[in-house]
Amino acid sequence: MKLLIVEDEMIIAEDMAESLRGMGYEVPAVVPSGELAMAKAAEIRPDLVLMDINLQAGMDGIETASRMRDNFQIPVIFLTAYADSFTLERAKQAEPFGYLIKPFEERELHTAIAIALQRHQAEEKMRQALQKEQYLAELKSRFLAMAAHDFRTPLTTIQSSTQLLEHYGHKWSEEKRHIHYNRIKNAIVSMTQLLDDVLMVGKEEAGKLDFNPQPLDLQGFCQEIIEEMQQGDQNSHHILAEFSGDCEGAIMDEKLLRHILTNLLSNAIKYSPPGSSVHFQLQCQDHQAIFQIQDSGIGISTEDQKKLFEPFYRATNVGNIPGTGLGLAIVKKCTEVHQGTLSVHSEIGAGTTFTVVLPLGS
Known part of the structure; x- marks a missing residue:
C-alpha cells in the first residue's frame, strides 16, 4: 500500500515515514505543503494520505483534503495537535477517514490506517456496484424504448x-x-x-458470456456466413471474398465468431448503396486470423468513432437507416473474449474498414 505524508515539520515527517516503512507500507513521498501534495498525489496515486491540518504555507490540510477527495477520491487521515470543536467541525467537511491527535502511538497510527483502508475499499466496492446497477437500469430502459420501436x-x-x-x-x-x-x-x-x-x-x-473454443474450418465457416448474408440481402450487394495463408488448426468459438462476422457484414451492406461491393478478407499468418470487412458506404466521423462500440450508440449520419446500436458493442465484446483486437478506419463518404485480429489457436 502506498502512503503519502503531508507534514511541514520534516523531522516528524521522516520519522513517521520510517515507522510506516517498518510496518510494511510503501512511502514514496513526503511533502510539506498542500500544493505539493496535490501534484504528488496526481503523480503517484497513493492509496492513503496522512495529512497535517496546520500547514504553514498555502492551503491548509483541510482544504487540501477536500480537493484531494474531489479530484482523486483518495482517503485522508488527519494528523493534528488541535482537538478544539472549531477545528473538528471544519475537518468534518472534508469527510476524512480518520483523525489522530498528536502525539500518537505507532499502534494507533497502524490501526487508523488499517481501518481507513478497509473502509475505503468497502465504499469503493459499493460505489462500483451502484454504478453497475445504474448502468444496467439505463441499459434496461434504453432496451425497452428500442424494443418498443424496433x-x-x-x-x-x-x-x-x-x-x-x-x-x-x-x-x-x-x-x-x-x-x-x-x-x-x-x-x-x-x-x-x-x-x-x-x-x-x-x-x-451479467458476466455469463460463455467461451467455448473448438476446432473450426475457418475458411469454410466464413464462406457459409458470406452465402447466408448474400441470400438475406437478395444479392443487392456483391460480397467479394479473398482468403490467404494457412488457416488450418483454427480453434475459435463458432457462436461468438458468427456474431462478429454477421454484424460487421450486415453493417457493411446496410450502410452501402445498392449495387456496390463489400470486400471480405481473411488472412492467416503468424498464428493469427486477420479479418477485414470493407465497404464503400456513408463512412463514420472521427467524433462518432470515439463512442462507436458503446451499447445503443449510433453514428450521427445514419439518418433513417434502421438499427439498434448493439451490433458493434457485441463485436467488441466477442473479440475481447477471444483475446483479440478490433480497429476501424473510416472517413465520411469514403467507406469504412473494420479489422478484427484473433489468435488462430487456443
Whole structure:
C-alpha cells in the first residue's frame, strides 16, 4: 500500500515515514505543503494520505483534503495537535477517514490506517456496484424504448402480409404470394437477430458470456456466413471474398465468431448503396486470423468513432437507416473474449474498414 505524508515539520515527517516503512507500507513521498501534495498525489496515486491540518504555507490540510477527495477520491487521515470543536467541525467537511491527535502511538497510527483502508475499499466496492446497477437500469430502459420501436416494424410487416395472404392469397399468383412469404420470413429474421443481440449484451453485462473454443474450418465457416448474408440481402450487394495463408488448426468459438462476422457484414451492406461491393478478407499468418470487412458506404466521423462500440450508440449520419446500436458493442465484446483486437478506419463518404485480429489457436 502506498502512503503519502503531508507534514511541514520534516523531522516528524521522516520519522513517521520510517515507522510506516517498518510496518510494511510503501512511502514514496513526503511533502510539506498542500500544493505539493496535490501534484504528488496526481503523480503517484497513493492509496492513503496522512495529512497535517496546520500547514504553514498555502492551503491548509483541510482544504487540501477536500480537493484531494474531489479530484482523486483518495482517503485522508488527519494528523493534528488541535482537538478544539472549531477545528473538528471544519475537518468534518472534508469527510476524512480518520483523525489522530498528536502525539500518537505507532499502534494507533497502524490501526487508523488499517481501518481507513478497509473502509475505503468497502465504499469503493459499493460505489462500483451502484454504478453497475445504474448502468444496467439505463441499459434496461434504453432496451425497452428500442424494443418498443424496433419490434413494431417487423410485427406490422408480419401482420399485414398475413392478413393479405389470408384474404387474397388464393387469388394471387405464386410469385406474389412468394413476395409476402419472404417479407414475413425477413421480419422474423430481423426480430430473432434483435433478440439474439439483446441476450448477448445481457449475458456479457451479467458476466455469463460463455467461451467455448473448438476446432473450426475457418475458411469454410466464413464462406457459409458470406452465402447466408448474400441470400438475406437478395444479392443487392456483391460480397467479394479473398482468403490467404494457412488457416488450418483454427480453434475459435463458432457462436461468438458468427456474431462478429454477421454484424460487421450486415453493417457493411446496410450502410452501402445498392449495387456496390463489400470486400471480405481473411488472412492467416503468424498464428493469427486477420479479418477485414470493407465497404464503400456513408463512412463514420472521427467524433462518432470515439463512442462507436458503446451499447445503443449510433453514428450521427445514419439518418433513417434502421438499427439498434448493439451490433458493434457485441463485436467488441466477442473479440475481447477471444483475446483479440478490433480497429476501424473510416472517413465520411469514403467507406469504412473494420479489422478484427484473433489468435488462430487456443
